[in-house]
């Protein structure tokens with residue numbers, strides 16, 4: 001009797017291991033929209049995660065928030081937005097490494113300068129750093145042959161975040 005139970009246990013474990021392998025091909029997501037084997041599913045997720053365009057949509061939004069945060073002298077919010085711009089662009093470059101060279105000055109010079117300006121809580125310094133940042137957006141767009149995406153200082157506030 002004991003050996004039968006032991007054998008049953010072993011075969012149950014073996015069965016579960018076998019199932020584990022099959023599970024990788026099981027459809028995932030609502031109504032199983034994500035299907036195929038593991039690598040096909042990762043390809044689909046990578047496709048949906050998108051490339052540099054989504055990093056830029058996010059950057060465009062945060063760039064405006066950063067501007068108005070500076071105008072409001074809401075330095076914590078400004079620091080938060082500058083940090084998120086860095087994360088968005090770095091993640092975008094991880095997905096599209098060919099664009100990294102063009103973003104070097106933006107990440108190594110313009111953004112750190114913005115960080116120092118925010119830390120100084122000096123509005124004049126913030127304005128200068130913001131202009132320099134804008135020039136770096138424009139420069140990268142030229143290098144990446146998307147000059148038609150012309151970035152200029154925001155004029156109208158859309159943000160619901162106010163001080």
Ligand code: HEC
Pocket residue numbers: 051052053054056057059060063085099100102103106133134136137138140141144146149151
């Ligand atoms: C790598 C250098 C680089 C830097 C730095 C950069 N951009 Fe871009 N930006 C691009 C590229 C490339 C595109 C086009 C993306 C595509 O075609 O996938 C773009 C597109 C955009 C778009 C259009 C997004 C869309 O699809 O609607 C906006 C808005 C934008 N950038 C804003 C900015 C702002 C604001 C800054 C500065 C804070 C900035 N970008 C910095 C390279 C850069």
